[in-house]
Amino acid sequence: MAPSTPRLVVPIDPKKKPREQKLPLHNRWHPSIPPVADVMTGELFRVEMVDWTGGSIGDNDSAMDVKNIDLFTVHYLSGPCRVIDVDGIPAKPGDILAVEICDLGPLSGDEWGYTGTFDRENGGGFLTDHFPCATKAIWYFEGIYARSPHIPGVRFAGLTHPGIIGTAPSKELLDIWNEREKELQDNGFNRLQLCDILHTRPLANLPTLKGCLLGMIREGTKEWEKIAREAARTIPGRENGGNCDIKNLSRGSKIYLPVFVEGANLSMGDMHFSQGDGEVSFCGAIEMSGFLELRCEIIRDGMRKYLTPMGPTRLHVNPVFEIGPVEPRFSEWLVFEGISVDESGKQHYLDATVAYKRAVLNAIDYLSKFGYSKEQCYLLLSCCPCEGRISGIVDAPNAVATLAIPIAIFDQDIRPRKQEVPNGPKVMKRPDVLKCTYHGSLPITRNLATE
Numbered sequence: 165m166a167p168s169t170p171r172l173v174v175p176i177d178p179k180k181k182p183r184e185q186k187l188p189l190h191n192r193w194h195p196s197i198p199p200v201a202d203v204m205t206g207e208l209f210r211v212e213m214v215d216w217t218g219g220s221i222g223d224n225d226s227a228m229d230v231k232n233i234d235l236f237t238v239h240y241l242s243g244p245c246r247v248i249d250v251d252g253i254p255a256k257p258g259d260i261l262a263v264e265i266c267d268l269g270p271l272s273g274d275e276w277g278y279t280g281t282f283d284r285e286n287g288g289g290f291l292t293d294h295f296p297c298a299t300k301a302i303w304y305f306e307g308i309y310a311r312s313p314h315i316p317g318v319r320f321a322g323l324t325h326p327g328i329i330g331t332a333p334s335k336e337l338l339d340i341w342n343e344r345e346k347e348l349q350d351n352g353f354n355r356l357q358l359c360d361i362l363h364t365r366p367l368a369n370l371p372t373l374k375g376c377l378l379g380m381i382r383e384g385t386k387e388w389e390k391i392a393r394e395a396a397r398t399i400p401g402r403e404n405g406g407n408c409d410i411k412n413l414s415r416g417s418k419i420y421l422p423v424f425v426e427g428a429n430l431s432m433g434d435m436h437f438s439q440g441d442g443e444v445s446f447c448g449a450i451e452m453s454g455f456l457e458l459r460c461e462i463i464r465d466g467m468r469k470y471l472t473p474m475g476p477t478r479l480h481v482n483p484v485f486e487i488g489p490v491e492p493r494f495s496e497w498l499v500f501e502g503i504s505v506d507e508s509g510k511q512h513y514l515d516a517t518v519a520y521k522r523a524v525l526n527a528i529d530y531l532s533k534f535g536y537s538k539e540q541c542y543l544l545l546s547c548c549p550c551e552g553r554i555s556g557i558v559d560a561p562n563a564v565a566t567l568a569i570p571i572a573i574f575d576q577d578i579r580p581r582k583q584e585v586p587n588g589p590k591v592m593k594r595p596d597v598l599k600c601t602y603h604g605s606l607p608i609t610r611n612l613a614t615e
């Protein structure tokens with residue numbers, strides 16, 4: 165007999181708010197957040213998820229919801245799921261949890277998504293000094309394809325994936341996170357010689373009671389407050405996986421996650437219909453609600469066998485994954501180079517961040533010659549399946565980063581040709597992205613967006 169359909173362990177009603185869902189959601193990492201479901205190794209199970217903002221950003225005609233987003237409430241995660249083997253023994257610290265993504269996609273009846281940039285004073289993004297305004301583009305899904313009324317002239321198959329999948333940290337690991345991130349927050353500006361992108365953005369996102377949601381732990385209780393003060397924010401990826409935003413964690417991929425607590429306590433969320441490498445606009449994938457159909461295996465004592473700690477404790481490890489067999493196929497790419505010399509002409513030493521920034525800016529400038537606004541290009545490069553690489557990291561003083569854009573997503577030939585680019589109002593891609601005005605000042609670099 166055919167096996168039954170995947171067992172639904174976390175249901176979501178996309179019409180309801182995060183706090184009204186049948187099983188409670190959480191938006192922090194902490195070992196004391198109790199599991200909401202048990203799953204067995206080998207069984208196919210289904211987890212549904214709200215979009216990362218829990219429905220705060222809508223399918224409407226304004227970017228005001230992006231501008232005013234409360235970033236203390238993100239990301240809303242489903243789970244944790246406790247993983248138990250066929251003998252009833254849970255995953256143990258030191259094991260590896262192998263999670264296969266057998267299927268994934270948008271929730272039915274909710275087949276749309278959005279890409280945006282945050283206001284420079286509320287979230288910002290990789291290029292926030294060039295693009296200080298909150299913007300938004302809505303995307304509609306047609307099976308495997310996405311198209312946007314706000315970025316006409318492009319259509320592509322999504323490389324769908326969870327932005328976040330991870331195991332719960334142990335208390336020991338959580339303490340390490342909080343200590344090292346606080347140290348960076350306190351002293352980082354003195355030490356870092358990064359380009360301007362960080363100047364209005366927090367160096368780290370430390371624990372806070374504000375907006376904290378802890379699953380089954382009832383809000384306002386003593387226990388809640390104690391956990392909320394320690395619980396790690398979900399913004400950065402860490403040793404447990406988490407918000408790694410890796411576009412290739414798609415259908416058929418398998419991720420090997422270190423286990424730090426009994427049961428592994430697997431959580432997930434932040435589904436992306438599609439995303440480019442780097443997710444540069446920060447609200448930057450095609451963000452959506454969605455589902456994952458998963459199968460887990462436990463590799464006993466796997467951390468000792470396969471993951472070499474590169475630091476002071478055995479906890480300093482990172483996940484490993486296998487790419488799945490199903491990805492959109494693009495054969496032609498236009499690739500933009502960037503080097504570690506910033507927009508002002510300043511030389512940086514082998515800085516891959518500066519080089520990638522330059523590659524993205526070069527691509528935006530180039531594509532805007534084909535009728536797109538610079539905001540349309542920025543959002544598109546953030547969410548279409550483009551490939552970012554560190555192409556060279558040894559040839560001092562310049563790191564070289566490249567950004568490869570699949571040519572086939574455009575309805576026109578974007579390659580350099582002998583003739584003039586057909587520019588002018590006729591070829592403008594309208595309507596443009598939804599855009600708010602920016603009220604702060606822009607002290608640092610020229611504003612490419614308004615040139």
Ligand code: ZN
Nearest residue numbers: 216327434449
């Ligand atoms: Zn996301």
